[in-house]
Amino acid sequence: MSDSNTPEQVDVTLEQLSPELRQVIAFDDVPEAMYNMVASIHEVSEESVREAWNSLPASAQNILDNFEQFHALISVSQSFAGINVMEEFPTLNLPEGMSDDDKEQYRAQLLDQVLFNCIKDMVKQIKKARRDPLLKKDFKDVFAK
Numbered sequence: 001m002s003d004s005n006t007p008e009q010v011d012v013t014l015e016q017l018s019p020e021l022r023q024v025i026a027f028d029d030v031p032e033a034m035y036n037m038v039a040s041i042h043e044v045s046e047e048s049v050r051e052a053w054n055s056l057p058a059s060a061q062n063i064l065d066n067f068e069q070f071h072a073l074i075s076v077s078q079s080f081a082g083i084n085v086m087e088e089f090p091t092l093n094l095p096e097g098m099s100d101d102d103k104e105q106y107r108a109q110l111l112d113q114v115l116f117n118c119i120k121d122m123v124k125q126i127k128k129a130r131r132d133p134l135l136k137k138d139f140k141d142v143f144a145k
Contacts, residue, residue, distance in 0.1 A: 011036060017038075020072040021038065024075075024076045025076060037079050037083070038079045041078045041082065041115070045075060045078060049067075049070065049075075052119050052120075053067050056123065056126065059130050063130065063140075069143055073122060073139075074118055077122060078114075081114045081117075089110070
């Protein structure tokens with residue numbers, strides 16, 4: 001039985017996603033059960049990812065064809081990282097007196113930090129790829145037709 005105040009979740013299909021996001025999903029063999037999460041993260045992270053992209057030197061931006069490829073790579077990375085956080089959260093040793101609200105707030109902060117770190121890591125990797133032909137090839141292979 002569902003709560004009538006809860007909006008119905010609409011399942012996202014590959015056809016509804018950008019071509020770049022579809023390519024990363026196919027390349028990384030993302031399970032269909034994650035499509036909604038990937039789409040949600042892709043939508044809400046655009047501003048932060050755009051800031052990271054704009055901060056990159058042109059030589060790093062040139063590793064990929066465009067911002068959309070960078071954004072798609074980060075969205076899928078963030079989705080997998082988010083799932084790992086959610087799976088590991090119940091195993092954390094939190095203080096006994098922590099209220100449910102405090103636990104939720106802590107989990108949200110932890111998740112935010114992990115998602116931010118995914119962006120930071122991708123920025124580092126793309127900068128490194130300028131001098132690492134194998135890493136550059138790895139980036140290019142994701143979007144090879």
